[in-house]
Amino acid sequence: MSDQLTAPRSRWFIEAADDELTIFERSREGRRAFTAPRLDVPERPLDELIPAELRRPEVARLPEVSEPEIVRHYTRLSKRNFDLDTGFYPLGSCTMKHNPKLHERIAGLPGNADLHPLQAVEDAQGALELMWRLQHSLGEIAGLPHVSLQPSAGSHGELTGVLITRAYHEANGDRRTKVLTPDTAHGTNPATVTMAGYELVKIGTDAHGNVDIDDLRRHVDTDVACLMLTNPSTLGLFERHIEEIAKVVHDVGATLYYDGANLNAIMGICRPGDMGFDIVHFNLHKSFTQPHGGGGPGAGPIAVAEHMEPFLPRPQVVRREDGSFDLDHDRPRSIGRMRGFQGNYGVFVRSYAYIRSLGAAGLREASEVAVLNANYLLARLRREGVLEYLPAAYDRICMHEFVLSGAVMKRELGIRTLDLAKRLLDHGVHPPTVYFPLIVDEALMVEPTETETRETLDHFAAVVAEILREAATDPEIARTAPHTAPVRRLDEAGAARHPVVRQPL
Amino acid sequence: MSRYTAVTDADLGEMLATIGVGSVDELFADVPAGLRVEGTLALDDGLSEQEVYGELAALAQRNLSTDEQITFLGAGMYDSYVPALVDSITARAEFLTPYTPYQPEVSQGGLQAMFEYQTAICELTGLPVANASVYEGPSAVAAAGYLAKLHNGRSRFLVSAGVHPHAVQSLATLAHGWGMTVEVVDLRDGVTSVEALRQAGLDEDVSAVIVGQPNFLGAVERLAPIVDVAHRSGALVVCAADPVSLGLLQAPGAQGVDVVVGEGQTLGNHLNFGGPSFGFFAVTEELIRRLPGRLVGQTRDAEGKRGYVLTLQTREQHIRREKATSNICTAQALNALAGVIYLSWLGRQGLVELAELLAQRTAYARERLVAIPGVTPVHQQPVVREFAIRIDGDMDAVLARCRAAGINPGYRYAEDCLLVAITEKRTRAQIDLLADTIAEALA
Numbered sequence: 010m011s012d013q014l015t016a017p018r019s020r021w022f023i024e025a026a027d028d029e030l031t032i033f034e035r036s037r038e039g040r041r042a043f044t045a046p047r048l049d050v051p052e053r054p055l056d057e058l059i060p061a062e063l064r065r066p067e068v069a070r071l072p073e074v075s076e077p078e079i080v081r082h083y084t085r086l087s088k089r090n091f092d093l094d095t096g097f098y099p100l101g102s103c104t105m106k107h108n109p110k111l112h113e114r115i116a117g118l119p120g121n122a123d124l125h126p127l128q129a130v131e132d133a134q135g136a137l138e139l140m141w142r143l144q145h146s147l148g149e150i151a152g153l154p155h156v157s158l159q160p161s162a163g164s165h166g167e168l169t170g171v172l173i174t175r176a177y178h179e180a181n182g183d184r185r186t187k188v189l190t191p192d193t194a195h196g197t198n199p200a201t202v203t204m205a206g207y208e209l210v211k212i213g214t215d216a217h218g219n220v221d222i223d224d225l226r227r228h229v230d231t232d233v234a235c236l237m238l239t240n241p242s243t244l245g246l247f248e249r250h251i252e253e254i255a256k257v258v259h260d261v262g263a264t265l266y267y268d269g270a271n272l273n274a275i276m277g278i279c280r281p282g283d284m285g286f287d288i289v290h291f292n293l294h295k296s297f298t299q300p301h302g303g304g305g306p307g308a309g310p311i312a313v314a315e316h317m318e319p320f321l322p323r324p325q326v327v328r329r330e331d332g333s334f335d336l337d338h339d340r341p342r343s344i345g346r347m348r349g350f351q352g353n354y355g356v357f358v359r360s361y362a363y364i365r366s367l368g369a370a371g372l373r374e375a376s377e378v379a380v381l382n383a384n385y386l387l388a389r390l391r392r393e394g395v396l397e398y399l400p401a402a403y404d405r406i407c408m409h410e411f412v413l414s415g416a417v418m419k420r421e422l423g424i425r426t427l428d429l430a431k432r433l434l435d436h437g438v439h440p441p442t443v444y445f446p447l448i449v450d451e452a453l454m455v456e457p458t459e460t461e462t463r464e465t466l467d468h469f470a471a472v473v474a475e476i477l478r479e480a481a482t483d484p485e486i487a488r489t490a491p492h493t494a495p496v497r498r499l500d501e502a503g504a505a506r507h508p509v510v511r512q513p514l
Numbered sequence: 515m516s517r518y519t520a521v522t523d524a525d526l527g528e529m530l531a532t533i534g535v536g537s538v539d540e541l542f543a544d545v546p547a548g549l550r551v552e553g554t555l556a557l558d559d560g561l562s563e564q565e566v567y568g569e570l571a572a573l574a575q576r577n578l579s580t581d582e583q584i585t586f587l588g589a590g591m592y593d594s595y596v597p598a599l600v601d602s603i604t605a606r607a608e609f610l611t612p613y614t615p616y617q618p619e620v621s622q623g624g625l626q627a628m629f630e631y632q633t634a635i636c637e638l639t640g641l642p643v644a645n646a647s648v649y650e651g652p653s654a655v656a657a658a659g660y661l662a663k664l665h666n667g668r669s670r671f672l673v674s675a676g677v678h679p680h681a682v683q684s685l686a687t688l689a690h691g692w693g694m695t696v697e698v699v700d701l702r703d704g705v706t707s708v709e710a711l712r713q714a715g716l717d718e719d720v721s722a723v724i725v726g727q728p729n730f731l732g733a734v735e736r737l738a739p740i741v742d743v744a745h746r747s748g749a750l751v752v753c754a755a756d757p758v759s760l761g762l763l764q765a766p767g768a769q770g771v772d773v774v775v776g777e778g779q780t781l782g783n784h785l786n787f788g789g790p791s792f793g794f795f796a797v798t799e800e801l802i803r804r805l806p807g808r809l810v811g812q813t814r815d816a817e818g819k820r821g822y823v824l825t826l827q828t829r830e831q832h833i834r835r836e837k838a839t840s841n842i843c844t845a846q847a848l849n850a851l852a853g854v855i856y857l858s859w860l861g862r863q864g865l866v867e868l869a870e871l872l873a874q875r876t877a878y879a880r881e882r883l884v885a886i887p888g889v890t891p892v893h894q895q896p897v898v899r900e901f902a903i904r905i906d907g908d909m910d911a912v913l914a915r916c917r918a919a920g921i922n923p924g925y926r927y928a929e930d931c932l933l934v935a936i937t938e939k940r941t942r943a944q945i946d947l948l949a950d951t952i953a954e955a956l957a
């Protein structure tokens with residue numbers, strides 16, 4: 010294989026001929042970046058303060074490095090990451106939309122960044138008001154009036170929501186044992202079910218990609234506490250029979266839970282509360298622009314219907330009659346706390362700034378363009394002939410994302426979805442989500458988001474087409490991709506067989 | 515068109531034509547008519563960037579930041595100094611904007627940083643395995659409870675009253691769903707006592723014994739005897755530790771603790787009114803397959819070059835689904851990155867110097883405060899960065915006087931008690947001012 014074949018060379022990464030030393034490997038005895046503040050109190054022998062047997066016999070072996078070394082080390086590492094500011098990131102189910110710079114500025118103001126969580130409420134009125142306004146806005150978007158901002162991410166919101174369901178049934182003297190999820194569900198849903206102490210029951214998907222209502226009816230009884238769904242589903246399709254589903258679930262007294270990972274398709278267009286959902290979580294790091302940070306932080310607020318309100322976590326942000334804002338701990342029927350303090354406030358600042366920037370019309374437009382961009386990209390892929398090898402899992406108008414199957418490509422061209430993904434890296438494009446949802450063979454889940462230009466979508470379609478053409482003549486190029494990333498394909502099986510999860514020191 | 519989208523009228527026409535529909539509305543044909551929002555949501559209109567900044571900056575102005583008050587508040591989060599290089603590096607888009615590293619070949623920077631972070635946490639905790647972060651401190655304790663439940667299937671948690679109350683409550687919230695009980699064991703002179711644990715019924719039904727280090731009242735616990743009795747009944751020992759104090763204290767792992775978790779805020783993260791920060795989570799080799807969350811492992815690429823990947827993923831929700839060790843997906847990677855940059859900045863000697871500085875100033879502050887008539891220590895145990903005092907007098911007058919002097923004297927965790935935290939930002943002059951102000955209020 011010549012160099013020419015493996016072109017184009019990526020522009021995104023520094024040339025890294027050798028591997029990067031770790032910060033520990035850069036350590037040299039005696040180097041330092043820290044200068045301690047002066048000891049301005051009378052020094053006492055340490056033994057008097059903390060007896061020797063309670064102290065460490067040897068110091069923790071942290072790296073010994075100077076400030077310039079730290080800065081260069083982590084800056085070099087940063088250049089070995091692909092990021093959203095650099096290129097297209099159509100990772101399905103993750104809503105990699107633009108992260109406005111304004112939000113970082115506001116979150117960094119001392120009144121936000123340097124505010125202690127136990128500061129007296131009268132000295133945190135701005136923060137509490139922001140949280141209260143965000144609660145109100147999210148409630149309006151969800152169509153459910155009561156919001157808790159406490160959960161730290163989507164899956165934490167799921168757990169909160171299912172525990173609220175449990176508390177609700179228990180308050181009715183009702184002991185239920187099962188929670189239903191469709192077979193298309195994200196892994197956090199079934200994991201949440203078990204973690205909340207329920208037994209999972211899987212529901213099938215029909216030929217159109219909707220929940221199989223007959224299967225649902227077969228499994229629904231008074232032992233069922235809840236059905237967890239996302240709409241649009243993880244197939245990127247709007248659940249047409251949502252009203253009927255809600256009725257089936259509510260008829261047996263179960264609750265309907267909305268996984269908000271896909272909310273970006275419907276903001277201001279329709280609302281989970283109106284569809285019949287009782288509980289919703291939001292992923293502020295998806296629909297509401299919190300930068301994803303390479304794996305967090307996020308936040309997973311939940312909104313609930315009236316009958317669930319008493320069970321929301323403690324404390325709640327409330328507005329008192331005099332117009333001041335407060336933390337209400339006096340919630341006797343609450344499920345309790347899910348975490349420390351009041352939640353990921355810094356995330357709330359960014360998401361509220363986003364909602365203030367867009368307003369009602371802007372949010373709606375964001376969802377409309379998200380859906381427009383996804384359908385346009387699907388149409389462009391079709392026009393490029395891509396869908397002959399990568400047919401849509403379900404041939405329908407999609408919402409904000411769509412799922413293709415690489416099964417034909419694998420059979421006819423001899424490359425797998427994984428190979429296509431890795432070859433995309435050589436073109437400076439982040440691959441879509443792969444191998445999810447599980448019910449689609451060789452799945453490729455594409456979510457362009459509303460913040461991408463048409464030119465970017467056109468480019469993506471052209472690149473995928475080019476990779477397929479290339480595979481038709483030489484599939485080995487894709488099979489051995491990436492060729493231009495900082496490293497070649499990594500041995501994940503080997504890593505799991507002999508886990509090396511820390512640097513030997 | 516909003517400022518974050520880019521569809522011009524010309525684009526729109528061509529895009530719709532390419533799709534083969536006449537309007538954007540047609541794309542929503544699957545949404546039942548009765549479910550459409552009529553008109554617009556009841557939210558305010560959007561604003562320009564400048565207006566949003568103005569409005570939110572005005573809100574932020576109404577919060578009293580630690581720049582504007584001498585604060586002795588702690589109780590889980592501390593007014594620590596965040597070095598400039600942490601903010602500067604974590605603001606880089608290459609760290610700020612990527613998703614969880616699902617494509618390791620183009621995520622080596624974040625993965626390697628996480629590997630370094632894991633190594634640093636292992637050093638602090640004295641355990642061989644640390645994950646790439648959990649949400650924050652208190653929920654980390656709840657997550658440790660879930661690990662213990664999966665590990666031994668027992669029915670009770672014995673939790674020292676020295677564990678942060680938010681952690682106890684977070685664990686209780688989840689334990690209810692598992693049909694498990696959370697029993698809080700009182701402290702004796704400020705620390706967890708083996709005798710009290712025995713009296714509480716430390717038997718074969720106990721899944722885990724959970725303690726803090728230092729505990730909520732600032733006291734340094736003697737972990738070895740606790741580990742000894744807990745292990746004799748087959749219970750796991752979970753320790754929620756302050757990472758900076760571990761610069762000075764025996765590593766819990768070295769004393770036989772099975773799981774060490776904690777709040778990482780004080781390692782290079784801003785207070786942010788309580789979050790985002792990060793939780794750390796470390797376990798023994800034996801428990802590695804029960805670990806929640808992401809774990810980075812070292813490996814080789816096709817050419818033999820060293821690289822990093824997410825590993826042992828068969829523990830995780832996306833593979834194991836309802837049998838996963840946890841439901842956690844998005845965690846707190848950027849905050850953990852701040853943590854490892856901060857620890858590199860402190861370095862081997864710096865961590866010790868910082869912890870010793872805290873211990874010296876805290877000892878000074880404690881001595882000064884308990885010398886005031888009307889102020890007594892809640893306990894006599896060794897402390898590192900925080901201590902508890904009882905005010906035998908008018909607490910409200912103390913608080914008011916301090917407030918007028920621009921001081922927050924600490925967290926009022928009980929009607930007549932304050933938890934006073936010292937950070938490297940609290941100078942002797944500020945400590946003297948606190949002592950003088952309390953003395954005046956009680957005089």
Ligand SMILES: Cc1ncc(COP(=O)(O)O)c(C=O)c1O
Pocket residue numbers: 102103162163164165195197198239243268270271292307309842843844
């Ligand atoms: C459909 C779906 N549900 C839930 C989640 C979990 O969200 P989080 O990562 O915030 O916990 C995700 C995240 O990828 C998702 O795509």
